[in-house]
Amino acid sequence: MPFVDLHSSDDFASIYYTTNAQFGNVGAFDPARPTVCILHPTFLDSSWVYAQFCDPRLDAGFNLIAFDMRVAGKSECRPSGRHDSWVDAADLAFCHQALALAPFHILALETLGVNCALRFAALFPEKCLSLALCNIPAPTELKWVYTALDELVQTWCFAEDLESYEHAAMEAVTITLGADTPPDLRDDLIAHWAMTMHPRRRQRVLEQANVVMNRTPLPAEAYSHITQPVLIIHGDSSESTPRKYAERLAQELKAILYTVKGGGGYLSIPPGTASIVNQVYAKFISRLPHVRSDRVKPVCTTEERMREALGTLEAITGAAGARARDPLSSLSFSCLSDEVVQRQTDTLDAYRQGQTLAYLPLGPTGRPIRRYSERPRDDWFESRTEGMSYAGGRFFPEPEKPRMPQSDPISLEDNRVRRGTFSPTSVEKLVIKGSMAKVVGSQQPTLHKLFL
Known part of the structure; x- marks a missing residue:
């Protein structure tokens, strides 16, 4: 399989890539075709x-290449609290x-890819057409x-049984693609996560979540370095990425903004919106x-x-002294403060403890134990698409579909405060053992205090 190994004195990463060429590597690229890198x-x-790879509008006219970022897919790396989107951009440049x-x-595509692409275009303009x-996040x-x-990451990484893991995975589907995700696509996503991002790989899950959650805004100075033609494709029904941020970025970069009517999260995956994205992109690049x-x-x-x-x-x-850092290390491009780096490093170390003995939602063959839609339903409640449960029957009117709460981005001050809760000890687990009489007797003083 094609990999690019990145070695330095303080870092190691093996970046996997795939192409639409005959043998899956860059050696079989058609030099007459332009190349498109998909993040x-x-x-x-x-x-x-x-x-995108199977769409003839792209596959027939372009050389396509896609990299797994260092904490995704088949790529491997040494865990680091210094990982941010600037590091991802440096990885892409080293591979190029x-x-x-x-x-x-x-x-x-989406938050991780967008943040990497903007930083790559600013630092390496000659490599990006x-x-x-x-x-746009x-x-x-x-x-x-x-x-x-x-x-979600807390529940995901420390799930102790199949039901807990599937519940966390279902919440992830709702946040990323939305509550109306088709059952087949939902099953495929949960199965993929069960094989690649299970609790025994929770350091990778946390590190990727850190890149997304602890990101810092792109400095205004960077916009002047991005001089390439820019197309922004945005779903008008994406509640986690409101359209106003796409409009602001389009104004800053003088970009073309195309709105996908009814498009929600992850436009490139559902067949309907993915076809629209491919069509718009093919016309733009032509x-x-x-x-x-x-x-x-x-x-x-x-x-x-570098x-x-x-x-x-x-x-x-x-960033003072950035020019003097090791140019052969992707981690030299990190722009996180020392405080954030230390907290992320400590949390990664905490997540590493007991990782090899964590719950594994796979069978002996290395495949998921079951499809999410095939799980047994022993109770008399019925789970709906919005993640809530209702008693069977039609005794009450059909509940309206709840919408995600609207809020502003977190401030840097709020972000510093909340990073401390990203720890395996932030969830207190209560294990009840013994007879009911003993349990009730031991809980009476606590209950008494609660009701006083």
Whole structure:
């Protein structure tokens, strides 16, 4: 399988990639076609860009390549509290340099891909021909999304049985794709997560969540460095990524904004919205100058080019001493404060404890034990699409579908306060043992105090 190994004195990452070429590597690329790099959605990997790879509007006219980010899919890395979207952008640049790729177009999907693409375009403009961004996130995470992800990751990583894990996975489907996700797609997502992001890999789950939740806004100075043509595709029904942030970014970058009517989260996955995204993107890129994909030896060495990028990073973010960091390490591009790095490192260490003995929602063959839709329903309650349960029958009117709460992005001050709750000890577990008489007797003083 094709991998790019990134070695340095303080970091190691093995980045997996796949292409639409005959043998799945860049050696079989057609030099007459332009190249498109697709960045996968958050909490997924390159196997979930099949809607683009299988669409003849893209597959027949372009060389397609998709990378698994360092904490996703088949890629592997050493856990680090310094990981942020600037590090992801550096990983992409190292891969571009190592594979001797021609400048490519970028199709970035959802929060993780969008943040990486914007930073890559600002630091390495000669490697990026254009940007297409799907569902623009807020500069920092919305408060209700942050709270939901905080609780979700905790439940997900420390699930102790199949029902608990499936409940957390179902909540993840609701947050990412919405409550109306088709049952087949929902089952495929939960099965994928069960095999790739189970509790025995909870460090990877947490590290990817840290990149999303603890992100800092892109400095205004970076916009002047992004001079490529930009297309923004945004779903008007995405509650976790309100349209106003897409409009603001479109104004900053003088981009084309296309709204997908009825489009929710993860536009590139449901067949209906994925076809619209592919059609709009194919039309956008066909209007740009045709660029061949001849593989040529880089003009400067990797060390020289990355040192230059560190200088650009220092000018954009004001990170003192960035130019003097190790240019051969992706972690040198991290822009997190020392306080955040330390807290993320401590939490990753805490999640590592007992990880190898955590619950595994897979059978002996390494496949999921069951499909989510095939789970037994022993109680007399009926679970609806919005995640709530109702008694069977039609004694009451059909409840209205609840909408996600509306809120503003978290401030940097709020973000610093909430990072402390991202810990395995933040959920208190109550285990009841013994006869009911003993349990009730032991709880009477506590109950008495509660009602006084």
